[in-house]
Amino acid sequence: MDKKYVVGIDSGTQSTRVIIFDTRGQKVCMGTAAHPPLIAEKAGYAVHDYDDLWNGLCHACDDLFSKFKGDVHEIAAIGLSGQRGTTFFVGEDNRQLCRPISWMDLRWRENAGHLPPSTEEMDPWCDYLRNYSRMxxxxxxxxxxxxxxxxxxxxxxYMGYQLFGGYVDTLANNLGMPVDREQWALYEDDEVFEKMGLKRSQLARFVEPGQVMGHITAEAAALTGFPEGCPVVACAGDKQCEVLGSGSISDGQAYITLGTLSGLDIVGEKYIPDAYKKLKHRTYLASVPGTWHAEAAISKGFWLVSWFRDNLAEGLDAKAEKLGMTTEAYLDREAESIPAGSEGLVTIPDWKSNWDKPAAKGMFIGFDHRHKRAHMFRSLIEGIVMQLKVSTDEMCGIIGKSITELRVGGGGSKSVTAVQTIADVFNIPVKKSVETETCSLGCAICAAVGAGIFPDFQQAVEAMGQQTETYTPIAEHHAIYQKLMDRVFSQCYTINEDLLKEIAEITA
Structure with a gap:
């Protein structure tokens, strides 16, 4: 029997999505499950509960297969991706020893007080790895x-172990792992492992995207509904899979993801050293072996939309439901009526501090009697996009690359306000993916390559690529945003740093 389908698993911070695609890239069926909120054991800490991610996958599969009308045995392969930088600690009995530490957790900063100081001879990336090491x-x-x-x-x-019973992982989910990104391999030098507090034996076996990691066990089949023996294929980090799913695989193509983490990735066909010391961007291995992504990011990007919905839009869910809309769509419709620049209300989206701005806090600046909820929501989106543009300009200046084409996807790309704001701020036409679930599609593309449906990623992307809608920049809007970036965003942290430190000290 010919195989008709491939599956993409996107295990994110806030939810899991499992989607069945056909081999033309068309979404057949989708299952989702929300994760419980991260647990903050103390200020700056963030962990998932032990089984949140695995339960999320099982519940998403329950949702998926309650809707799927096809034959599960026609699934050729499953592509597995997940959030980057979240770490699991497993004992000899293959059980977790503690709750998994989220990528949003800041406890690694405590390492600085216990590790030897950096030296000029230390490779910047290896210096980062030893400082970031959860071990x-x-x-x-x-x-x-x-x-x-x-x-x-x-x-x-960890999820792979639950699915196929072996410890195998992808090289291209490398945040916090001793991966020599230029060589696409684990470091050969044992000193790197020693500085991270690791032994080689404590790591999974690493493979490249598009390679089979294992096959669904009978136990996993019973819990998920996947067919026993179905191959599970390595992908990349979730953001890198989004880039692949958007069809951005050529040098200079760029993609903006509007998810919990919002970032811009630009594709490079030659290794792009990152600016760890300049603290402007990171380089990641792409979903296509032998290529790289330079990424400028906001850690709490479109997470802020969820924050706004949950804390400042109380009561809207009922109104939205009557109109057959989500709360986010209702807020977005309100925001469309507000002019660019939100009539002087500016948001600095620093809800999470970063390397180069350790005292940063989020700010709304410029309130007056005109401003209502819709102004705040639009200003929040504008602030996220403008901050991303500032970071992108800094990154592109450092790496000497320019954007040849800009695409956008992720859950936040359902917002017309957000996508048009991107076009206006970046002053470049933006191609919005019709299929917003670009991470799962990228995983499905990896699965199709791993199953041998296509001989390489180029042909897989050509066959499974998706349609796009183009948003054109509006010149008057760009002029407003450029002035705000030049005269407000570029100075805001420097001007307010001492005050922010005072606030932190007073209210600690």
Whole structure:
């Protein structure tokens, strides 16, 4: 029987999405499950509960297969991706030793007080790895537990074990892992592992995107509904899969993701060293082996839309439901009536501090009697996009690349206000993916390559690529945004840094 379908799993911070696509890239069926909120054990910490991600996958599969009318045995392969930088700690009995530490967790900053100071001779990326290492934190703060760690895993590495019973992971989910990105391999030098507090034996076996990691076990089949024996294929980090799903695989193509983390990735066919010391961007291995992404990001990007909905839009859900809309769509419709620049209300979207702005806090600036909820919502979106543009300009200046084509996707791309604002701020036509679930589509493309449906990624993208809608920049809007970026965003943190530090000290 010919195989008709491929599956993409996107295990994110706030939810899991499991989508069945046909081999032309058309979405056949989708299942979703929300994750419980992250647990903040203390200020700056963020963990998932033990089984949140696995339960999320099982619940999303329940949702998926309650709707799917086809034959599950016609699924050729499953592509697995997940959030980057979230770390699992597993003991000899293959059980988790503690709650998985989220990529949003800041406890790694405590490493600085326990590790030897950096030296000029230290490779900047290796310096970053030893400082970011959750294992180094464990050895200092929980040495007994650290001594029991059998495996140190990414989210896909742990989820893969649940699906096929082996510890295999993808090289291209490399945040916090000892991956030599230029060589597309783990570091050969044992010193890198030692500085991270790791042993090689504590890692999964790493493979490239498009390679089979394992096959669905009978137990996993019973829990998920996937056919027993179906191959599970390596993908990349979730953002890199989004770039692939958008069809951006050539040098200079760029993609903006509007998810929990909002970022712009630009594709490079030659290795792009990142600016760790300049703190402007990171380089990631792409979904297509032998290519790279330079990424400028806002850690709490379109997460802020969820924050706004949950905290400042109380009561709207009922109104939206009567109109057959989501609360976010209702807010977006309100925002469309507000002029560019939100009549002087500016949002600085620093709800999470960053390397180069350790005292940063989010701000709404410029309130007056005209401003209502719609102004705040539009200003929030404008602030996210303008901050991303400032970071992108800094990154492109450092790496000497320019954007040849800009695409956008992710859940936030359902917002007409957001996509038009991107076009206006970046002053370039923007191609919006008709299929917003670009991460799952990217995973499905990897699955199709791994199953041998297509001989390479180029042909897979050509066959499974999607249609786009183009948004054209409006010159008057761009002029407003450019002035705000030049005269407000570029100075806001420097001007307010001392005050922000005072606030933190007073209210600690």
């Amino acid at each position: 180094n934190w464990m050895k200092t703060n929980s040495p007994v537990l650290a001594g029991k760690i059998h495996k140190y895993l990414t989210a896909p590495g």
